[in-house]
Amino acid sequence: MPELRQEPVTKKWVIIATERSKRPIDFNIKQDECKRGTCPFCAGNEDKTPPEIMAFREPETKPNERGWWIRVVPNKFPALKKNGCQDLLNPFEESFFQIMTGIGAHEVIIESPEHDASLEQHPIHQLQEVFRAWRERHNSLMKEDAIKYVQIFKNSGAVAGASLEHPHSQLIATPLIPDVIEAELKGAQHFFKEKGGCLYCEMNQQESKKNERVVAENEGFIAYCPFASRFPFETWILPKQHQASFSLLDESLLNQLSIIVKETMQKIVSSLNHPPYNLMLHTAPAGYTEAPYYHWHLEIFPRLTTVAGFEWGTGIYINPTSPETAAKYLKETKHRLKNLKKGEKL
Amino acid sequence: MPELRQEPVTKKWVIIATERSKRPIDFNIKQDECKRGTCPFCAGNEDKTPPEIMAFREPETKPNERGWWIRVVPNKFPALKKNGCQDLLNPFEESFFQIMTGIGAHEVIIESPEHDASLEQHPIHQLQEVFRAWRERHNSLMKEDAIKYVQIFKNSGAVAGASLEHPHSQLIATPLIPDVIEAELKGAQHFFKEKGGCLYCEMNQQESKKNERVVAENEGFIAYCPFASRFPFETWILPKQHQASFSLLDESLLNQLSIIVKETMQKIVSSLNHPPYNLMLHTAPAGYTEAPYYHWHLEIFPRLTTVAGFEWGTGIYINPTSPETAAKYLKETKHRLKNLKKGEKL
Numbered sequence: 001m002p003e004l005r006q007e008p009v010t011k012k013w014v015i016i017a018t019e020r021s022k023r024p025i026d027f028n029i030k031q032d033e034c035k036r037g038t039c040p041f042c043a044g045n046e047d048k049t050p051p052e053i054m055a056f057r058e059p060e061t062k063p064n065e066r067g068w069w070i071r072v073v074p075n076k077f078p079a080l081k082k083n084g085c086q087d088l089l090n091p092f093e094e095s096f097f098q099i100m101t102g103i104g105a106h107e108v109i110i111e112s113p114e115h116d117a118s119l120e121q122h123p124i125h126q127l128q129e130v131f132r133a134w135r136e137r138h139n140s141l142m143k144e145d146a147i148k149y150v151q152i153f154k155n156s157g158a159v160a161g162a163s164l165e166h167p168h169s170q171l172i173a174t175p176l177i178p179d180v181i182e183a184e185l186k187g188a189q190h191f192f193k194e195k196g197g198c199l200y201c202e203m204n205q206q207e208s209k210k211n212e213r214v215v216a217e218n219e220g221f222i223a224y225c226p227f228a229s230r231f232p233f234e235t236w237i238l239p240k241q242h243q244a245s246f247s248l249l250d251e252s253l254l255n256q257l258s259i260i261v262k263e264t265m266q267k268i269v270s271s272l273n274h275p276p277y278n279l280m281l282h283t284a285p286a287g288y289t290e291a292p293y294y295h296w297h298l299e300i301f302p303r304l305t306t307v308a309g310f311e312w313g314t315g316i317y318i319n320p321t322s323p324e325t326a327a328k329y330l331k332e333t334k335h336r337l338k339n340l341k342k343g344e345k346l
Numbered sequence: 347m348p349e350l351r352q353e354p355v356t357k358k359w360v361i362i363a364t365e366r367s368k369r370p371i372d373f374n375i376k377q378d379e380c381k382r383g384t385c386p387f388c389a390g391n392e393d394k395t396p397p398e399i400m401a402f403r404e405p406e407t408k409p410n411e412r413g414w415w416i417r418v419v420p421n422k423f424p425a426l427k428k429n430g431c432q433d434l435l436n437p438f439e440e441s442f443f444q445i446m447t448g449i450g451a452h453e454v455i456i457e458s459p460e461h462d463a464s465l466e467q468h469p470i471h472q473l474q475e476v477f478r479a480w481r482e483r484h485n486s487l488m489k490e491d492a493i494k495y496v497q498i499f500k501n502s503g504a505v506a507g508a509s510l511e512h513p514h515s516q517l518i519a520t521p522l523i524p525d526v527i528e529a530e531l532k533g534a535q536h537f538f539k540e541k542g543g544c545l546y547c548e549m550n551q552q553e554s555k556k557n558e559r560v561v562a563e564n565e566g567f568i569a570y571c572p573f574a575s576r577f578p579f580e581t582w583i584l585p586k587q588h589q590a591s592f593s594l595l596d597e598s599l600l601n602q603l604s605i606i607v608k609e610t611m612q613k614i615v616s617s618l619n620h621p622p623y624n625l626m627l628h629t630a631p632a633g634y635t636e637a638p639y640y641h642w643h644l645e646i647f648p649r650l651t652t653v654a655g656f657e658w659g660t661g662i663y664i665n666p667t668s669p670e671t672a673a674k675y676l677k678e679t680k681h682r683l684k685n686l687k688k689g690e691k692l
Contacts, residue, residue, distance in 0.1 A: 153655025161654025178660030308507025309499025314524030
């Protein structure tokens with residue numbers, strides 16, 4: 001069973017999940033282990049994953065058989081596990097060394113039956129289905145008492161931590177509010193108390209007005225490279241109307257989200273020549289669904305630089321590309337693609 | 347000039363240092379650009395670096411010529427720069443978007459004139475000289491009013507962010523107390539107020555007594571895989587006697603430090619087949635040199651796993667190797683090496 005352990009000084013939690021590696025030195029799962037035919041996420045290989053949790057599939061087709069276009073399965077090597085025994089959830093004291101049972105969930109959302117599809121290539125209706133699956137699993141897990149947060153994320157490319165190339169996103173439900181979300185809640189709450197509004201709403205308005213860092217915008221959403229981008233071409237996508245939790249996303253917004261994600265990812269992928277990337281959903285934890293100060297959003301990190309000693313030691317990131325330059329570059333992608341001479345690379 | 351920008355919600359700072367890449371898409375400096383003969387850190391190539399800040403060298407030899415065994419030079423592509431104009435240090439307000447001039451320093455400590463040397467291969471007297479250079483540059487920079495913290499670190503291997511393979515460490519002096527150190531100070535101060543002691547001193551004692559996670563120990567220092575290790579084989583090295591700042595390291599302790607660093611790094615390097623790694627000094631910032639609750643230490647992260655979407659989204663790390671298993675494995679390295687059959691790999 002995985003464990004959650006708390007660092008005694010900073011009180012930050014880590015997950016010790018030893019079942020994810022057989023021997024202490026088994027690392028570096030190579031992405032090329034996943035080939036068409038043997039890929040557990042491909043249509044026809046449904047028996048190579050644990051039984052599905054849910055799927056969007058043709059009527060008359062059976063679970064764990066062909067006929068699906070979105071399929072959600074448990075992660076074969078879960079970082080956190082479902083477990084009936086909730087008593088163990090209470091931290092027990094071993095001096096100042098706190099341990100919690102690693103209760104939670106770890107699921108894979110297979111975004112397409114096609115091995116070679118990718119997020120930005122999905123037709124809009126398929127992207128909508130991806131986000132519907134996210135919403136359904138998020139909302140279902142958030143109903144469980146033990147779950148305080150549902151982290152949905154996507155790793156694309158081996159450098160970004162993907163061990164299988166078949167398009168998929170993941171979800172890990174945690175029995176505590178993660179540090180990153182805690183810090184966002186605290187900062188946003190502080191602003192709300194001082195100025196009486198949602199800081200994210202304010203930022204959206206300023207970014208839209210200035211138009212220096214905007215990458216894409218539609219009726220429901222705005223995408224920009226944030227003012228204090230940690231990484232080159234870091235891009236956030238936020239709903240324009242105030243909304244603390246992803247769980248509240250309605251069908252009209254879901255459509256707008258699909259459109260802006262496709263547009264933004266197309267710009268990133270074509271400008272930066274298919275970079276590895278991580279995409280993270282930041283949303284309200286349990287008890288904060290209607291918070292007037294928090295604002296759900298997506299963060300996209302193309303993985304172009306290496307996190308090294310200075311960043312680990314200080315928590316301060318060194319970014320060699322200003323968000324203004326990055327946004328301009330992304331925004332002009334279409335224009336650049338049009339004007340490219342034959343055979344010329346971006 | 348580099349900039350420091352503050353993320354409006356979480357108040358975390360980032361460094362925007364655009365001079366470090368010429369074009370917005372220039373990334374991925376390959377390590378093989380550094381070859382013997384052309385390597386700017388090799389003896390004989392002193393003119394390929396900016397003029398040296400200090401060196402330990404033979405008497406009668408001149409600065410920026412051969413004859414040195416430790417050489418400190420400014421980083422050619424500094425993340426932060428020295429600058430006379432301290433007025434700009436005060437954050438100026440552009441709505442909630444805070445910017446600070448990127449004042450500070452960025453230096454390289456060349457650990458040997460030999461290209462193929464590595465930290466664990468240095469003779470003890472050479473390692474002592476490395477730490478003397480660290481101490482001298484740390485203490486010199488900490489005297490400057492604008493400097494609040496001196497981060498010393500080492501990146502080894504391309505995966506860990508090293509762009510040159512010649513053995514070197516780096517130093518970045520910052521005009522603010524980094525977030526990671528702030529969190530450690532806060533946690534340690536909290537414990538001190540509640541229990542009246544240094545939490546790190548307490549941890550050292552418990553780890554030594556339990557001996558479950560200890561990797562090495564000598565008169566002055568203890569090395570262990572911390573209870574809440576974020577990474578497989580993460581190892582910390584701490585002085586046994588209470589000492590908040592690395593600046594207070596005396597010659598006797600410096601000798602003990604050299605011995606335990608060599609032993610620990612030898613274990614890591616031989617057990618894990620020369621992994622890329624980051625090594626970071628955590629020490630007291632300006633004003634905390636004599637703090638009764640803070641405790642300087644080294645943190646070593648072998649880079650065996652990939653930081654991915656879940657870690658970026660939550661701040662919670664998933665570690666597939668328990669620190670108990672890692673410590674046991676490292677501790678038994680010598681034994682395993684001895685019993686290895688001819689041609690057999692670890």
